[in-house]
Amino acid sequence: MSAFVTVTAKIIEERVNALSLPPKIKDLLIAELLDAMPDEEQLDTIIARVMDGYVNAGIEPCEPVGVVAAQSIGEPGTQMSLPADEGVLVDLGSGMEVVKIGTLVDDLIEQFGGTEVNGSEVCMPGATERNGAVLRVPSLNGSGKIVWKRVLECSRHRNDGKLLELTTRSGRKIRATPHHSYVIRENGIIKPIAGSKLQQGDRIPVARNIPESPTAQTCTALDLSEYLPKDEYWFGSELEKAACGDPYTVPVACVQLENHLNGDVSFELEEGFVYPVQNHGNARIPEFAPLDSLFGWFIGAYLAEGSTAPNYTAISNMDCCYQELVREFAGSWNLTFNEYDNFRGFAPGHDIRINSTLLQRFLVTVCGKGSHNKKVPDFAYGAPDEFIGSLLRGYFDGDGNVSTERKVIRISSCSHELIDGIALLLGRLGILATKNSSDREHLLSIPFRYAQLFREKVGFGLQKKMAALDTLCTLSEEQGKPYDAIDMVAGFGTVLEDIATGLGIPMRIVHSATLRQYIGRRALQRFRDRCAIAADEKGVEIPAELAKLDAMIDEDVIWDEIVSIKHLDAPGEGEYVYDFSVDGLETFITSEGVVTHNTMRTFHYAGVAEINVTLGLPRLIEILDARKNPSTPVMTVYLTGGSSKKRAQEVAWSIQRTTIADLGEIATDRVNLTITVEIDERAMYERNLTLPDIIEPLEAKLKVPIDVSGYTLALRPKEDTLGSLVQLGRNLKKVLIKGIENIPRVVIQKDGSEYVLYTEGTALDGVLDIEGVDPTRTISNHPGEMCEVFGIEAARNSIMNEIMSTLREQGLEVNVKHIMLASDMMTCDGEVKQIGRHGLSGEKASILARAAFEVTVNHLIDAGMRGEVDELDGVTENVIVGQPIRLGTGDVNLIVKS
């Protein structure tokens, strides 16, 4: 224990330098200590700790040092999904509906079964029960339009991580896992992007106009038996069925049924109407409620001003036109009603109560009751536009508010679902509303730029509101539209500036829009009109450019700016999250209109996708040896007419060899001597095949009768022996069903803006005939084949290209003239000759040259036998003999002048 010594810089330096540490650490330590100036005790502790730390961090030889982090590229869609309660737009066979993705996928997996794929349960939904229709979703395609596409797969898996919630400027929200991908547009191309890469200010598509779903036409009348169960209410049609002896469902016991059949009752049951079981007032409503404007209006009115009690439905409103319509509706259904004035609440009100338990039950089931629970009925989304328009009119007449100062039409409600539903219905009509929510109140505003559209499609019944709406319409016409921050077209690249320069319009007009990469739709429309005028003045035609601009203006989506990205905790540890896999661009739309993407399918084979080609020296040898079958023949197939992923896949399937083994499970039964093939419907759909397409080639090749039942084929061999069964099995796998025999695999790669197919295996003559293949660009990497199919000049080019690319891939640069020489020499005689002794070198006239190259003795002996003469023209033989060669100096011969 030394005497107390004041610690000076010198002492610090001495102490540290005495330690056995690397100089760099010593310097660092000295610097820190000089900064801190500890006292002696502290200095001791610090030094002790540093030495300890240093020793502990030391590594012995052969000790494992760290973890090598590897990332699996082949993740099939884990962690890319939506939480269970996120709503999505779907079509299940009866028009568009809003369902929670969780309930839908859970039901589908239960119905169709799911298979485990790398941690997720995947299900391929077939036809649903309703109308035998398949599940479809609205999907954004590459040109900005929304089309209904089939859902090919749906999946769920447990989520252990956080969720990202995106909020857009128009008030729409979407929650998904961070790896879930969305779509954005860059340079005019719509492409996927991972949620984690999105930033504030990026613009994602939100649907502003959703077209009618494919099965919507079937819904002009609503079948009320879905909402009023047949075993609780009397249906006239069921009585008819009972009378005819068909199966029926009635809410009463046999005795009462007998009475009704015999007419022994107090009220008649007519076909086409529903009755309550206890019917004293002869109340009834139609079995199939027509989805006309009056019914729609009434539903809207109920949502706005309605309330119910077990025996009646009440609509409260002071306006007489409103009340008239309520009475009209009640009358059209032959329902009685009573009217009361009431003084509850903060203003006098007038109630019209419609007496019908059936109506009440129906409304409560489809719309909910109580202001917090009301929602737009599901069938409304798939209903005709007229119905939707009048539903909205009924609602806005009751609860809507037109503000001419603020230039908006507003509604508010405490029911979040109701506001979402109204927004969606407005979207169906092409009106994009903005949402705003606080804890208890939810607001929806329609900017006045949509006033005219609103007037046309919806309108108001109430005089005052209609007048205000008219004012808004005139205002919007006069004032021109103010800057609308929401309705934007984004991600168009340089197309605006290109068109402007082409027409001589000053670029500054579109310059800032191009810099920001977004422009208001109105501004775009003005620009487009201006371009049209400028084109006329100049006398040029620009149909393609105008078409491009028009396509952007008419898009079915707006590009909504992301205003906030929040991280949320997952709904619960290990809760399921869900996903769809959609045909085509693979997008689907949530209930709020946000377009989201799914990348499940493109990830499946991400690890194994590259085509293996020979490179480097071996490849060079192959080419120069003009080998008849190179080790990795590859064809590069280009497509005609519009490069889209779907077309690429179609063509790819027509080229890739498909055998039964790819289509179904083959079960060989050795005892019963049969082979059963269970065909997978999805594989058939993917390759665009039908059952006859499969059975015909089988029958033709195998010459054996085939039993077909559903999707199962059964075959028996001709002879009853095990040997012929096994032979049949082998032959079965060889039968070609679709595609070209020599081509086991095709890979599609996106090269810039077009899709190109690369095939393992080559069959140029077969491929050129296939529809969709561009015969002017498709090539093979096998020069011999190029010569056969395209001719010797093509072979010459092919040789040059192949050699150049092999060298370039290795990073070597050789001037093309040398390669041209080799290629010319190989092809000058009209066929592809190799450089070696079976080609060029073997055809040299000089014996010595040939003998010096390869098989020496044979050449010399054969030449000797035949008495051949070597003219000593070339280089090699002159070098052997020792004379100057016939080039350069030796190019001239001296003759003596006589």
Next chain:
Amino acid sequence: MEFCPECGSMLVLKDGALTCRRCGFAKERGEGRSVISVEQRADKTIAVLEGGSDAGMPTTRARCDECGNDTAYWWLRQLRSADESETRFFRCTKCGKTWREYD
């Protein structure tokens, strides 16, 4: 698949009974344990590669002579004999020009 206890050859299903072709021995079908060999379907999907095929490669700062870009993908190959060092290949991220360096 069963075998004849007398001559050892395989029993074949003929008219509902398992008979031996060689010696005529016949036996009842029994519980019918069929031997079925099943081959699963090879799930082939045509892969679509969207990103550039270089996308997975590591990058470093290296100046491209053609376009002046400062980032390049790199990979190492041992081209010369085992006692020589590796040749470094570079491919510019922008223009795709490939070159090599060896010391």
